[in-house]
Structures are given as C-alpha cells and as structure tokens.
Amino acid sequence: LLFVNSASLASLTRGTGPKVVRGDPAGKVQSVSHVAHHHHIEAPTISVSDSSLKFTHVLYNLSPAELYEQAIKYEKGSFITSTGALATLSGAKTGRSPRDKRVVIDDTTQDELWWGKGSPNIEMDEHTFMVNRERAVDYLNSLDKVFVNDQFLNWDPQNRIKVRIVSARAYHSLFMHNMCIRPTPEELENFGTPDFTIYNAGQFPCNRYTHYMTSSTSIDLNLARREMVILGTQYAGEMKKGLFSVMHYLMPMRQILSLHSGCNMGKDGDVALFFGLSGTGKTTLSTDHNRYLIGDDEHCWSDNGVSNIEGGCYAKCIDLSREKEPDIWNAIKFGTVLENVVFDEHTREVDYGDKSVTENTRAAYPIEYIPNAKIPCVGPHPKNVILLACDAFGVLPPVSKLNLAQTMYHFISGYTALVAGTEDGIKEPTATFSACFGAAFIMLHPTKYAAMLAEKMQKHGATGWLVNTGWSGGR
Structure with missing residues (x-):
C-alpha cells in the first residue's frame, strides 16, 4: 500500500x-x-x-477527528463551529472555474468526446498535461506531508470505481472523505491500484505562460492516463465535479447512464428521478420526509436499477434555516465541512445569511447524516422521471405528462429561467439552457445521453413529467 x-x-x-x-x-x-x-x-x-x-x-485515509486536528493545527482559517462542523476557507476561488478546465485530446477522445461550440470540453495536448502533472507532483513532494484518500464511486458493487485523491490540505481530505463512498477496513486492505487518481496541488498556481493556459488556474483531465491535476484553485467542488465528469465518460462506455439528478424512493419501492438546474427545487423535492433519499445530485441508471455515485451531500447553505430545511440544518454537525461561511467570533454560531465571502456557501456531509437516507444508496428502476423548470415567464403549465420524444427534447434543452436576485445583474427573468441539466459536466454529445435515457425509460416503463416550479398563466 x-x-x-x-x-x-x-x-x-x-x-x-x-x-x-x-x-x-x-x-x-x-x-x-x-x-x-x-x-x-x-x-x-x-x-x-x-x-x-x-x-x-x-x-492515509485519516478519520474525521484526525483531519480536524490537522486542519485546526496547520490550516489558517479553520475553526470548529458551535454545532461541531469544521469551517474552512477555499481562498480566492469560491466556486468552480469552468473556463480553466481542460481535457486531453488524443486519437480516442478526438472522436468520442463532445468538442466545439456549446461543449464544456476545452482541449489540451498530452505534453502540456504532463508539464502540469509534473508541476503538481513536484509541489506535493516538496511538502512535509500529503493526504491520501482511497475511496469508491458508485454504490452499485458491480460498477464501482476506485479513486485515489492526493492533496495538501486536511480540508480537501475531509471533503472527499465525506463526498466519496467510504471503504471498510477490509476493502481498504485489498484496495489495490486505483482506477482514477486526482493530484490536488491547488495551493500552487500553474504557469500561465504554458500553452493552453488562460490564468494561474488549471483543472486538467487525462482520460487515457486516468488522472486529474488541479493547480491554482483550492475550491473543493472541483474534485467532486471533476470525478462526475469522469463518470460521465466511464459509465456510458458500460451502457450505464450517468445523471445529474436527485433521486428518492417511496415505501412501496417506486423510484423518482428529479432533474433541474440551480434554483428549480431539485434538492427540496428529492428530500421528502415521506420518501427515502437515494441521493441529491449524481446517479447511475444501469441494468441493476439506480445507484448514487457519491457517499455524501454538498448542500447550498445561503439563507439556510431550521424551519425550511431541517434535514440539512441537522446534518451540520461533527464531521461536516462548512465552506466559506461567516460565524460569530465568540460563540462560533454561523450566520447563514452572510454573503460577505461568497453566496456559494456550502456544507459537505456523509449521506448517513440524513435520517431517511437509504443505505446502501441503490434502488430499482425509476417509475417517474421528473424534469423541473422554474419558468418565470409563466408559459409552461404547472404539470405536463411527456411522451418519450418530448422527454428527450426537454432533457436536451435543460431549460429554466434565472430569476431576479439569483445572479448579480439579473433584474429581469432570463432564459437559460443547460443540456442534460448538467452541460458543465457531460463528456459525450448530449444526444447520446438522451438516447440512453429514452431507451431505459421505454424498457422499464418510466413516465416523463415536466414540472414548472415557477409561475403559470402569463406574467
């Protein structure tokens, strides 16, 4: 080992x-x-x-208590809040940097991946990747210590992926401890060679004069080497979403559909998938006290049914309240990572309404912290596929039953409206589209995922729905 x-x-x-x-x-x-x-x-x-x-x-695979000690001792800006969570700062970057993400183009990926207009995949060559990889590895080797996590992705045991995360911060190690599936001691002993490795040297910048670089930040993905390199950003969400992009490539190669969705299950075993962009109610609707939570964000649909890719939840915390979202509120306890929140200097009570660091404040916690979570996070084939749109123009009806062709159309469109206040400068409702309700993370052309969704819905008798969580009846 x-x-x-x-x-x-x-x-x-x-x-x-x-x-x-x-x-x-x-x-x-x-x-x-x-x-x-x-x-x-x-x-x-x-x-x-x-x-x-x-x-x-x-x-190596430290416990949360050990990682707390490391963060408090050695990482400036780390504090224990009044409820026992670890509050940390991600530095200058408080969100993802999609314009700095690169994917190695080679003979295989040139034909398989989605490139060009509308695609999230910006190319780089193998040589430049190796330059950045060497820079990251040399930086990590220069440190007194590094953190290594060996964990899993995908709760479906037949299609589990082994991942290794090498990082320089306890914050990053605890974040991935929470977000990936945690191995048992026996599984760890027989872990073997990982299927994918992340080198997180985010505290160290890339060389902006290197070819393909546009800033001091670079998130580089090499599918042939099964490696990812992070330079110039300490935002932990880059690791989570980087691995999600990898799953959007690896799973379809096995005829498994990877989905940016919430998922829950009723007491009779009826599974529902919820697709939606930020602010459409995906998390709210999938977290239902009368149903079991399979997962809040990333899933696979295989011949075995549905499975959560992750072992944790990454919840938005801005304006969080006990009354509106009690499950998330109660999950913020010992072991949870709180990113970029503001708290009282004396009592350490968090002010969730404070946006002075960022509006993108987050909590990362193990899914077991949600009382009605279904462990293991797997379920039978979905009965209902629900596409959510917050339509501020009042055009879409409240609920629409869709046939397969309509489901594919709305899935590829990924429509919602940005409402005033959701983003800086938005004063009037603005239409926005994100293919497959997650265009920032997909690797193949959107039609490939849509065709797989239609095939699985038809095979297993799932019904498609379009639900308007915004306004109806015109403006």
Whole structure:
C-alpha cells in the first residue's frame, strides 16, 4: 500500500516516488508505528524524498477527528463551529472555474468526446498535461506531508470505481472523505491500484505562460492516463465535479447512464428521478420526509436499477434555516465541512445569511447524516422521471405528462429561467439552457445521453413529467 502511494507521487523525470511514512510529521517517530498498526499498515523506515530534501509523510485515509486536528493545527482559517462542523476557507476561488478546465485530446477522445461550440470540453495536448502533472507532483513532494484518500464511486458493487485523491490540505481530505463512498477496513486492505487518481496541488498556481493556459488556474483531465491535476484553485467542488465528469465518460462506455439528478424512493419501492438546474427545487423535492433519499445530485441508471455515485451531500447553505430545511440544518454537525461561511467570533454560531465571502456557501456531509437516507444508496428502476423548470415567464403549465420524444427534447434543452436576485445583474427573468441539466459536466454529445435515457425509460416503463416550479398563466 505504501509503495503504491509512493508510486502515485513518482516524478516522471526522476522515475521514483518519495519514501513515505504514515503519521504526523510533528509527532514522534514512535507514534507512526502505533498508528500504522492500528490501520493494519506496516510502517516503513523514514528516509528522504526523491528530491533529497526531506521525507514525505503520507497521511492515509485519516478519520474525521484526525483531519480536524490537522486542519485546526496547520490550516489558517479553520475553526470548529458551535454545532461541531469544521469551517474552512477555499481562498480566492469560491466556486468552480469552468473556463480553466481542460481535457486531453488524443486519437480516442478526438472522436468520442463532445468538442466545439456549446461543449464544456476545452482541449489540451498530452505534453502540456504532463508539464502540469509534473508541476503538481513536484509541489506535493516538496511538502512535509500529503493526504491520501482511497475511496469508491458508485454504490452499485458491480460498477464501482476506485479513486485515489492526493492533496495538501486536511480540508480537501475531509471533503472527499465525506463526498466519496467510504471503504471498510477490509476493502481498504485489498484496495489495490486505483482506477482514477486526482493530484490536488491547488495551493500552487500553474504557469500561465504554458500553452493552453488562460490564468494561474488549471483543472486538467487525462482520460487515457486516468488522472486529474488541479493547480491554482483550492475550491473543493472541483474534485467532486471533476470525478462526475469522469463518470460521465466511464459509465456510458458500460451502457450505464450517468445523471445529474436527485433521486428518492417511496415505501412501496417506486423510484423518482428529479432533474433541474440551480434554483428549480431539485434538492427540496428529492428530500421528502415521506420518501427515502437515494441521493441529491449524481446517479447511475444501469441494468441493476439506480445507484448514487457519491457517499455524501454538498448542500447550498445561503439563507439556510431550521424551519425550511431541517434535514440539512441537522446534518451540520461533527464531521461536516462548512465552506466559506461567516460565524460569530465568540460563540462560533454561523450566520447563514452572510454573503460577505461568497453566496456559494456550502456544507459537505456523509449521506448517513440524513435520517431517511437509504443505505446502501441503490434502488430499482425509476417509475417517474421528473424534469423541473422554474419558468418565470409563466408559459409552461404547472404539470405536463411527456411522451418519450418530448422527454428527450426537454432533457436536451435543460431549460429554466434565472430569476431576479439569483445572479448579480439579473433584474429581469432570463432564459437559460443547460443540456442534460448538467452541460458543465457531460463528456459525450448530449444526444447520446438522451438516447440512453429514452431507451431505459421505454424498457422499464418510466413516465416523463415536466414540472414548472415557477409561475403559470402569463406574467
């Protein structure tokens, strides 16, 4: 296992990885053996890294309590709130940077992926990816310690993906601990080689003079190498959505439909999928006290039924209240990461109405923190596919039953309206469209996902609905 961690951090130029040791670099050497024994990992002898400057401690799959200690001790801006959550800051970037995302174009991806106008995929070549990868790995190797998470994506055991996240911050490690599926000790012992690896060197910028770079931020995806590199942004959502993009490529190759949707199940086993852009009510409608929550954001639909891709929830916190969203309110406790929130200096009580850092304040917590979550997060084939649109123009009827062709049309369109106040500068309702209700993350052409959705709905007898969560009857 430790050898594999060392290999993950190998410099391609030097061809070796650092000698790694399990434990806290500030602690005593003896404690390393104790911690390693506790996790059934043989502790290696301390040696120097491949840069010959220092040894690198690998903090491997730490518990939330251990990650709290690391964050409070070493990461400025980390605090424990009054309810026990860990409040952190993501630095200058408080949201995703879609214009800085790059995908390696090669002989395979050139034909398979969606490129060009309207596509979220901006190309880069293999050489530039390797330049950025080396920059990230060299930065991580220069640190006293790195955090490594080995976890899973997709609750369907037949189609589970093994992911490794190498990062420099406890905040990032705890975020991914919550958002990915957490392995048992036995699964961790037999984890083997990951299917995909993220190198998060977000505290270090890319070189803006490198070809294909447009700023000091770059999020680079190489599907052939099964690797992702993050430079110049500490916003944790880049890791979550980066892996979601990967699943939008890997799953359709197995004839499995990847979906940006909420999902819940009734007591009789009837499953509903909810598609919708930000502000359309997707989270509100999928979190129903009378139904079991399978997941709030990312799902797969295979021959086995539906399954959540993730092991946690990433909820918006702006103007959060106990009365309106009690489940999310109560989930903000020990183990939860609170991103970019403002709190009272003395009591540590969070002011969810404060937008001074960003409007995009977030909470990341394990799905088990939701009382009616269905664990494992899988269900039978959906009976209803519900497309949500917040229509501020008052044109769409409140509820429309759709045939397959209409469902595909509205799924590809991904329509909603931005209402005044949802974004800066929006004073009048503005129509917006996002293919498959998640255009920022899809890798293939939208029609491929729509065809798969229609085929699965027809095969399993699912009904399509268009629900207007905005206004009806004209303006």
